[in-house]
C-alpha cells in the first residue's frame with residue numbers, strides 16, 4: 204500500500220508551519236494513491252492531545268516516539284525503523300535545514316531516492332512525481348522514484364489545509380543506534396529578529412549590500428518605523444551571510460517568500476534568487492545608484508541615486524506626511 208510518512212517538527216507546544224503544510228500535502232497525495240498519510244512526532248513529553256491535532260491536517264494516524272526534538276539522528280532512526288517494518292513507500296517533509304539533513308540521512312539509511320526544494324508533487328501512474336526548480340528557478344526538473352522516495356519541500360511550498368479531525372495516536376519506542384544519538388543539543392538561542400513577522404508585514408523596507416555595513420540597516424529601520432503599523436525590515440542573502448542582519452529576515456529562494464503591499468528595496472541588485480521571494484509584492488520601489496541594476500526591470504518605481512541621501516529624506520517625508 205502506498206502510505207506516506209510525514210515528520211512533524213514540534214517546538215514548545217506548537218507544530219511548525221512547514222510541517223503542517225507537509226501533512227496537508229501528504230494527505231492529499233496519499234488519497235490519490237489510495238493510501239494514508241501518517242504523521243511522525245518525536246520529542247520529549249509531547250501530549251497525545253497535541254499529537255492528535257495533526258489529524259486536522261489530514262494525517263490518518265500519528266506515530267509518537269520519545270526522543271530529543273530538532274536533531275536529525277533520532278528522526279532518521281525512527282523513520283528508518285518504520286520503513287523497515289513495511290507499508291510505506293514515501294516520506295514527505297517541510298522545507299528547512301533540518302528537513303534537508305533528515306532527508307539525506309534517511310535516503311542513505313533506507314536506500315531511497317531523495318528530492319530537495321520541491322515546489323510541487325503530482326501522482327502519475329500510481330507513483331509520486333516531484334517537481335523542483337533548477338538553474339536559478341528558470342526551469343523545472345521532475346523526479347520519479349525507482350523504489351522508495353523522499354520528498355522535501357521548499358520552505359512554505361505546501362499549503363496548510365484543515366480537512367479532518369483529531370487522529371488516533373500510536374506511541375512507539377525505537378531503540379536508537381549509538382550513531383543516531385551522537386549529536387546533542389547543548390543550548391537553544393533566539394535569533395535576533397526571529398520574532399519579526401516578515402511574511403505578515405504590509406510594508407517591507409529591504410536592505411542589501413548597498414547599505415555598506417551592518418549599521419546601514421538603521422536607515423531601513425528608521426523608514427519602517429516612520430511608516431509604522433505593520434512594517435518591518437527585510438534583507439538579502441548577501442547581507443545576512445555577512446552577519447549584517449538576522450537570517451530570519453532573508454527574502455528569496457533560500458529565505459522567505461513575501462507579498463506585501465509595498466516592498467522598498469534599498470541597495471539591492473535584484474538577483475533572480477532574491478526576486479523569486481518578493482516578485483509577488485503589490486508595489487515594488489527600488490533605490491539603487493546603478494541605473495542598470497536588474498531590480499529596475501521588475502520595479503514599479505525606480506529611484507537612481509545614493510540610498511544614504513534618499514532613505515533619510517524619505518523617512519522625513521513620511522514622518523511629515525503622517526504628522
Ligand SMILES: Cc1cc2nc3c(=O)[nH]c(=O)nc-3n(C[C@H](O)[C@H](O)[C@H](O)COP(=O)(O)OP(=O)(O)OC[C@H]3O[C@@H](n4cnc5c(N)ncnc54)[C@H](O)[C@@H]3O)c2cc1C
Nearest residue numbers: 411412413439440441455456457458470471472477492510
Ligand atoms: C543557490 C543560491 C541561493 C540564493 N538564495 C538567495 C536568497 O534567498 N535571497 C537573496 O537575496 N539572495 C540569494 N542568493 C544570492 C543572490 O544570488 C545575490 O548574490 C544576492 O541577492 C545579492 O544581494 P544584494 O542585492 O544585497 O547585493 P549585490 O548584488 O552586491 O547588490 C548591491 C546593490 O547595491 C547597489 N548600491 C551600492 N551602493 C549603493 C548606494 N550607496 N546607494 C544605492 N545603491 C547602492 C549596487 O549598485 C548593487 O546593485 C542565492 C544565491 C544562490 C547561488
